[in-house]
Amino acid sequence: MGRNIAMLALVTGSLLAVGLAAPASAQLVDKKALTLAEAKKLVAAAEATATKGDAHMSIAVLDDGAHLLLFQRMDGASLVTGPFAEAKAKTAVMYKAPSQVFGEGLEKGRTAILGLPDAVPFEGGIPLMAGGQLVGAIGCSGGKTPAQDSEVCKAGAAALGQ
Amino acid sequence: MAQLADKKVLTIDAAKEIMAAAEAEARRNNWSVSIAILDDSARLVHLVRMDGAPPASVDVCQAKGRSAALFKRPTKSFSDAVSGGRVGVMALPGAIPIEGGVPLMAGGQCVGAIGVSGVTSEQDGQIGAAGAAVLG
Numbered sequence: 001m002g003r004n005i006a007m008l009a010l011v012t013g014s015l016l017a018v019g020l021a022a023p024a025s026a027q028l029v030d031k032k033a034l035t036l037a038e039a040k041k042l043v044a045a046a047e048a049t050a051t052k053g054d055a056h057m058s059i060a061v062l063d064d065g066a067h068l069l070l071f072q073r074m075d076g077a078s079l080v081t082g083p084f085a086e087a088k089a090k091t092a093v094m095y096k097a098p099s100q101v102f103g104e105g106l107e108k109g110r111t112a113i114l115g116l117p118d119a120v121p122f123e124g125g126i127p128l129m130a131g132g133q134l135v136g137a138i139g140c141s142g143g144k145t146p147a148q149d150s151e152v153c154k155a156g157a158a159a160l161g162q
Numbered sequence: 163m164a165q166l167a168d169k170k171v172l173t174i175d176a177a178k179e180i181m182a183a184a185e186a187e188a189r190r191n192n193w194s195v196s197i198a199i200l201d202d203s204a205r206l207v208h209l210v211r212m213d214g215a216p217p218a219s220v221d222v223c224q225a226k227g228r229s230a231a232l233f234k235r236p237t238k239s240f241s242d243a244v245s246g247g248r249v250g251v252m253a254l255p256g257a258i259p260i261e262g263g264v265p266l267m268a269g270g271q272c273v274g275a276i277g278v279s280g281v282t283s284e285q286d287g288q289i290g291a292a293g294a295a296v297l298g
Contacts, residue, residue, distance in 0.1 A: 035213050036210060036211065036212055036213050037213075063217075065217060067211070067217040067220050068209055068211060068220045069210075069211050070209065070210055070211070071206060071208060071209035072174060072207075072208055073174065073205075073206065073207050073208070074174050075173050075174050075175075079203075079205050082205060082206050
């Protein structure tokens with residue numbers, strides 16, 4: 001019994017020593033992150049473009065973890081535009097690519113795209129890049145044409161860093 | 163003759179005003195939260211996540227708002243019920259027994275709800291009430 005306790009103390013002591021001896025310099029890097037203020041600029045620019053084009057749309061801005069940062073559904077936009085805008089933006093974050101590439105792939109007959117997780121094969125989801133790094137994405141839905149979804153998205157993305 | 167009723171509907175402009183008031187209340191207290199504004203069908207109209215708010219608050223604020231919109235009552239009423247021993251309310255579908263979801267009332271009608279998450283439930287409720295107060 002006494003020997004077991006002595007062993008335990010020894011093992012615990014060694015573990016503590018190992019823990020204390022571990023190098024303190026963690027290998028972390030810095031990266032840019034979206035702020036709410038920046039997201040508001042993007043959505044305002046996108047919304048203005050949608051209004052100018054007489055479209056009733058939903059606009060979503062997600063962070064680099066594909067979590068919602070800012071969302072707006074304009075008056076008259078159909079309900080499905082909400083989840084659809086968010087889903088397109090999620091595609092853009094997850095794949096670090098515009099959702100449009102999946103739509104184009106499908107048109108070329110690459111039907112396997114339909115089996116990819118979180119790959120919405122419609123244009124209107126654009127990654128937001130800052131200094132070569134992904135900081136999030138903007139997604140739009142509700143335009144009169146798919147091209148209008150892209151146009152509104154691009155107007156939002158163009159406001160990044162402005 | 164169609165038997166239709168008139169109802170008040172939340173607009174994005176009204177949602178923005180409500181959001182601004184709620185966000186100002188949070189900022190005044192130095193709180194970082196997520197705030198969701200939903201329509202009378204509990205569909206998302208406007209959502210803001212303030213810098214520093216935990217990612218989980220995005221889902222939680224929407225859940226609180228959904229509960230308040232669909233039951234037309236604050237989520238605090240469910241938390242009070244649970245505290246009072248009526249744990250049965252937790253079996254109600256979509257009922258969130260945590261303060262922070264407040265219905266948006268206009269002229270006696272529920273036009274939607276505001277849901278807040280990120281600080282303590284009482285503080286979440288305080289922010290929600292500041293937003294809901296915009297509609298009087």
